[in-house]
Amino acid sequence: MTAAPRSPAPHVVIVGGGGTGAALALDLVLRGVRVTLVERGEITSGTTGRHHGLLHSGARYAVNDAESAVECIEENQLLRRVAPGSFEENDGLFVGIDDEDMAYGEKLFAACGETGIPARWLTPAEALRLEPNLNPDLKGAIQVPDATFDAMRLPLRWFATAKAHGAVIQPFCEVTAMAVRDACVTGVRGRDHRTERDFEIGADLVVNAGGPWSEKIAAMAGVDVPIQPSPGVLLALRGRLCNMVVNRMHKSGDGDIVVPQRGLSIVGTSSWVVKDPDDLGVPEDHVQKMYDEGSKIVPAVRGAPFRQAWSAARPLIGGGGGADTGRELSRTFKCFDHMERDGVEGFVTISGGKATTARAMAETTANVVCRKLGIDAPCLTHETVLLPHTSYYAA
Amino acid sequence: MSDTTSVTFRVHRYKQGDEDPHHDRFAVEVGPRTTVLDALTAIRRTQDPTLTLRHSCFHASCGTCGMKVNDHEVLACVTNVRELGTDEVRVEPLDNAPVVSDLVVDMGPFYARFDVAERPLVRESELVPGSHTAAGVPQSMRYEDCIECGICVSACPIAGTDPAYLGPAALAAIDRVRQEPRGVDVGPIMRLADDPHAAWRCHLAFECTEACPSNVDPAGHIMQLRRSLFARGWRRPSAEPQGARR
Amino acid sequence: MALQTEDPGMSRQAPVERWAPEERDTLPGVGWGWQALTGIAVLFLVTLHMIANHFVVTGGLRDYQQVIDYITNPIILPLETLFLIVVSWHGLLGLRAVIFDFGLSTRAERAVTRVLLVVWVATMVYGVALLAILVTRR
């Protein structure tokens, strides 16, 4: 027996071992649901592991998307409590280098106040005292409670804790088909690439948490979800150019953030759209843009030794064509109950969103799942302190 | 973008239940930026979807894609294929760890050892020169350098013969706690380091330090540990009321 | 309503044992410390031995009478005796470490230690007897 053990409790299969799947697995086991999670490769091998590791304060969204901003600051504070020791809690700066930036800064500061994000103005001298590598010509900066986390190791804590509560996590198990009977998904079929044997798992409900791959997974159940894989290029440089997260004080654009990570500095990011989330590529002009734009806020970006450039595909909700950069698509998440939407029972898709809000996405999804399964249990992930990441492999 | 050349990859293959591992050859078009990890994911996408490997961050921060390329332990994500300079690239899983399948090793035994150090993930940050700590930030912090990739254990000749050896990564983690105890009593972990299969087992090949992709210098830490253990005068550590501080 | 299979055909991970220190009655650093200390002693003594027996003798090696003259020197005799004790200790302790690389059980390791101790004592008996015979040949 290698799926979750048989018991009277309902059994949910989660397809996709990224951050959302991890948080959902934990959320559901804590509510008494039996969970089996299957992932095509190693866990966190999709989009989850590849982002820059920013724990959003919400300030990035405060001006245009107050709802996302509030969600971010709430999760930001909550995650520090349930995952102590997982964050470089050094705050972040929004740096203004021209008058346009400063005008945006006024709006940003006001919006932070409205959305409950602690923020304070710094003079150029104050900002430079905190981060001497900032552009010395900066006109002002706003300090916000951004933080950074390890894009792989925070989800590992959800996985570890879920596993300790009985969730069965199966990496290298690729789902190739849904078992569907009378417009009801009854399980998944696929291949375990560790043994090259086929598997078949029955489920009371299947959750599609495939991120940019969720369109492909949904198609197996005969439904269409409007997910647009939208990659961005990131650049890793050797050396820690700053301790705080450094953002450009303007509306979201290319190469406008420098995130410290261990002994590296990450510059992000760009945005375009692709069809196949497995085939992203790293456009040379985008890499150049990271250097050009990144060095406007932290000039040392220009001379820092190159470590790597790579792409990560965001799972944006949009579709229907028209989008060519992905910037115009929403960054919020959406939980699709395919019974309501497509008349297919036993199948739910969660997609969109951000790493910072993965737990909230999981909570919303678990609420939908539990309602459908007739389970009346409260969410516990906002107060359950997570096990260390090492115990995922060590246990 | 037509600046590609064909390189042969000779890849270690093994599936649970197989009698013996074998190797498969794949031809891959590589460009100036193509890494070994890019090539392997391309093989999985276009030639053989059954190929298993571990990867996550693609920039030497997560430590999942440690493997042996042309006999050397590397992170596949930062190993440029062209810079290897060979027509055939041999790719194998890390040594000294159970093989799950193909290029995937079971990190369980690694973490079972690493975990005994109970070293926190974040440490005090060495500040950027000239900088201060922001108001509202009690202390500047950063992640430890070790990315738990298992490369040091694979490169270590002692781990190659002694399965009970605690290993370079775990010993380096113990030494990090000794250097920066963060409020814990280091006595118990120093006792672990004092084991015959721990700090004293190292034979100073420094292969771990040479192979480490994240500047941890495990062998240097083991030597620091020994110095610290010597300083304790070979007394039974349990007899000490307080943890050792150099 | 859900289809349930007892064995969905997936691989399962073996449980991992946590690393635990060895039960022991000796201090572990001592073995390494001894090896280092005897190693340094051997280095001095072997240098002396090599110079005395190879480099200061015309023709490279001592004949019988030269050996007897050398070994009965009141400074050389204790030094060569010490050399014998220390070099065999260092060598056998090193051999023990090499044997342990074969991954023996703790019981087998203890047996190896005892056997090597016997070998060392035998070496001492043989060596001291040989030296005693030569000294009386003066």
Next chain:
Amino acid sequence: MTERVAGADRRVERQGRRRGVMGWVDVRGRRLGGWAFILNRLTGLGVLFYLYLHLIVLSQLAVGPSAWDSLLRNWFLNPVFLLLDVVLLAGLVIHGLNGVRLALVGFGIVIDRQKALLLAFGVLGAILIVIGALRFISDAGAK
């Protein structure tokens, strides 16, 4: 894990790819320090073997002057034996210098500069071996 397949070896699955004691002489992918480790093992075993051979041969001294001197003339001053003496010297120099390195670094006296030490000792060792070899060869000519 899946059930055991009859006759399957599966060692790689249980223990992984471990070089084992063959790792002492497996130089694939080894760097300078790895070579030092391998040489230390091999020279140690070699010199220990020589030590016991030497002790056994010395028993001829107890037999008497003629036994020893004929052994000396017929065997030890033979050029082949002098060549073996060079090998012994090389073994002693390598093991001895590496031992000093192990002590200096292992006691925590030199840690930061260990690589420079390794290189310096490598050069020093090579010089000592060459000097010793020349000496042996000139001795062979003298007798």
